[in-house]
Amino acid sequence: MRTAIFPAKFDQLDAIREFAAQAARDAGMDDSAIYAVELSMDEACSNVIEHAYEGIEGGEIECTCDSDEKNLTIIIHDHGKSFDPSSIALPDLDSDLESRPLGGLGVFFMKKSMDELRFESLGEEGNVLTMVKYRRITPKKDGLPINY
Amino acid sequence: MEISSQQFKRCDLLKVKGKVDSFTAPDLIKAIEALNNENHFKIILDLSELEYMSSAGFRALLLGLRNCKRFNRGEMVLASVPKKVMDALELTGFKPLFKIFDEITPAVGNF
Numbered sequence: 001m002r003t004a005i006f007p008a009k010f011d012q013l014d015a016i017r018e019f020a021a022q023a024a025r026d027a028g029m030d031d032s033a034i035y036a037v038e039l040s041m042d043e044a045c046s047n048v049i050e051h052a053y054e055g056i057e058g059g060e061i062e063c064t065c066d067s068d069e070k071n072l073t074i075i076i077h078d079h080g081k082s083f084d085p086s087s088i089a090l091p092d093l094d095s096d097l098e099s100r101p102l103g104g105l106g107v108f109f110m111k112k113s114m115d116e117l118r119f120e121s122l123g124e125e126g127n128v129l130t131m132v133k134y135r136r137i138t139p140k141k142d143g144l145p146i147n148y
Numbered sequence: 149m150e151i152s153s154q155q156f157k158r159c160d161l162l163k164v165k166g167k168v169d170s171f172t173a174p175d176l177i178k179a180i181e182a183l184n185n186e187n188h189f190k191i192i193l194d195l196s197e198l199e200y201m202s203s204a205g206f207r208a209l210l211l212g213l214r215n216c217k218r219f220n221r222g223e224m225v226l227a228s229v230p231k232k233v234m235d236a237l238e239l240t241g242f243k244p245l246f247k248i249f250d251e252i253t254p255a256v257g258n259f
């Protein structure tokens with residue numbers, strides 16, 4: 001298990017992504033899964049910075065990565081305002097150019113990239129977001145992976 | 149992220165290199181708006197050296213496309229889209245909104 005604390009600023013996103021990517025690499029995940037983990041971490045922390053810490057200076061984001069034989073679990077804890085990503089409407093993916101809303105894409109990417117997403121508001125203690133990526137099994141048949 | 153631009157006879161080429169996220173996406177929007185402010189609305193985004201794009205980048209693409217296409221004054225097209233970004237374009241339903249080219253030359257020819 002590894003934990004890191006990052007200042008809640010957009011210029012930290014590179015470091016935040018790398019922290020998650022390294023955890024995914026060490027867990028033996030493939031490139032596709034690593035990208036999915038990086039993206040979800042980015043989107044989750046961007047939402048924390050933009051919404052949980054809106055108007056608040058000096059906030060921090062505590063990130064924990066833990067893996068076992070089944071999956072990689074990432075926990076993101078902030079001390080900002082209560083913000084529930086599941087309250088954000090999923091984007092309309094069919095509307096025309098002018099009507100297409102700009103919001104909701106971040107949460108959409110997270111839902112598509114991770115296998116489990118759980119949010120908990122701790123009131124004054126902030127928010128905890130838990131994301132889980134399952135390890136994919138790649139059984140081989142005749143030397144070719146048949147499921148990934 | 150680095151953005152470089154090249155002007156052609158009938159369009160402008162913006163090359164986006166590196167990562168587009170919530171920190172760098174505003175710079176992409178500014179680069180597109182800078183062209184729009186000079187009445188340049190025919191733009192090619194060269195994504196051949198794009199390493200990563202989050203939803204902030206997708207929002208920038210959408211805003212850029214809207215600005216360019218408004219009043220039929222132009223268009224913003226994508227060239228050399230990396231596979232991961234193409235997958236995300238499909239997933240989000242963005243793909244039908246954009247003209248996408250494998251390479252720069254046919255993109256320039258589009259204008």
